[in-house]
Amino acid sequence: MGRVIKVLRLDTKSGRRRADRGRALVTGGAGFLGSHLCERLLGNGYEVIALDNFHTGKKYNLAGIERDAAFSCIKHDVVDALPQDLVVDEIYNLACPASPPHYQADPIHTFKTNVFGSINLLELARRHEAKIFQASTSEVYGDPLVHPQPEGYFGNVNTHGPRSCYDEGKRSAETLFYDYSRTYGIDVRVARIFNTYGPRMQPDDGRVVSNFIVQALRGDDITVYGSGSQTRSFCFVDDLIEGFIRLVNAPEAPQHPVNIGNPVEFTIMELAELVIDYTNSRSRIVHRPLPVDDPKQRKPDISFAREHLGWEPKVALAEGLAHTTAYFDALLGGRKFATSQRARTASVREVVAL
Known part of the structure; x- marks a missing residue:
């Protein structure tokens, strides 16, 4: 059984449940996105x-809500049987590490989290006729041969490489979600998440935005793997969460x-230079060998989300970097930095592209 950090059920004045929309379970709830x-x-x-x-x-990610009367937290691993008294509406x-150093640290457990964890949660949804959302990933596209990547693209994934525990784990989870939907009529919603950044990322999580910001603030070398010509598309966390909500609340699944x-789309070198300019850092850019199966390009086709969810990102990279850098600056003990003109104007290309 999981350990409940804090439990609430009733509004202290009315004696009724405070929640207006029902009860939602968020696995991985203490993480960056959760x-x-x-x-x-x-x-x-x-x-x-x-x-x-x-x-x-x-736990400190939950500091702003831990005293909320409508919030509770359970310490538990989704790989294990869920608490029997867990009753939810959504x-x-x-629940899965999303950065390569973290998910590769215990690849077997990563795969179990995606498969066994999904089965446990799908069975919970089945018992309570709950709507269920799965945070999948753009990693299911692997090192894509189609660009940008539409949802109909089946991907180019190495099934036995060091990243496979995550890539194939997420692909397997998608299979389980849709099989449960077809077999039992469960309402499932699956989002494929592309590179996301923002406050509450971990300094050591190994993802490129956090790596570059932390290195720049510390004055360390900025580590670029490969030539830096590989591309990524960076979504600020607030935009991503809005996408989740719209997907779950869509009238039809x-x-x-x-x-x-x-x-x-930005090249990794463009991101490195932007972070150095933004933080006024004296860091040098150094190159290291490209990791195995590292994708050369990554860019979502969001036509479906635009048309059917009315969703598209609003936060430009320059604005998102400001929030993220301030977060890491405070986390690392504070270091004054000034925004360069180049960083302030970096959003122009994004506005035009959107």
């Missing part, structure tokens, strides 16, 4: 239960996963 999602759901009138094994999630499955990400 904690932001918990906040958003609470703001939308839900009673929220976060479930996390705290392997990569952090389930949001974000899409019969396929939906890309949620920012379609504006």
Whole structure:
């Protein structure tokens, strides 16, 4: 059984449940994305239960909501049988490390989290006729041969490489979600997440935005793997969470996963130079060998989300970097930095592209 950090059920004045929208379970709720999602759901009138094994999630991510009367948190691993008394209306499955150093640290457990965890949660949804959301990933496209990547692209994934525990784990989870939907009529919503950044990322999570910002703030060398010509599309966390909410609240469940990400493409070298300029850092850019199976390009086709969800990202990279850099600056003990003209004007290309 999981350990409940704090439990609530009733409004102290009325004696009724405070939640207007029902009870939502967020697995991975203490993580980067999960904690932001918990906040958003609470703001939308839900009673929220976060479930996390705290392997990569952090309790301090929940500091702003831990005293909320409509919030509770359970320490538990989704690989294990779920608490028997867990009753929910909606389930949001974000339980899996998303950065390569973290998911490669225990690849077998990563795969189990995606498969066994999904089965446990799908069975919970089946018992309570709950709507269930799966946080999938653009990694299901592997090193894509189609660009940008539409949802109908089947991908180019190495099934036995060092990244496969995550890539194939997420692909397997998608299969389970749609098989449960077809077999039992469960309402499933699946989002394929592209590179996301923002406050509450971990300094050591190994993802490129956090790596570059932390290195720049510390004055360390900026580590670029390969030539830096590989591309990524960076979505600010607030935009991503809005995409989640719109997907879950859509009147009809899409019969396929939906890309949620920012379609504006940057090279890794452009990002490194932008971070150095933004932080006024004296860091040098150094190159290291490209990791195995590292994708050469990554850009979502968000046509479906635009047309059917009315969603597209709003936060330009320059604005998102400001919020993210301020977060890491505070986390690392504070270092004054000034924004360069280049960083301030970096959003022009994004506005045109959108």
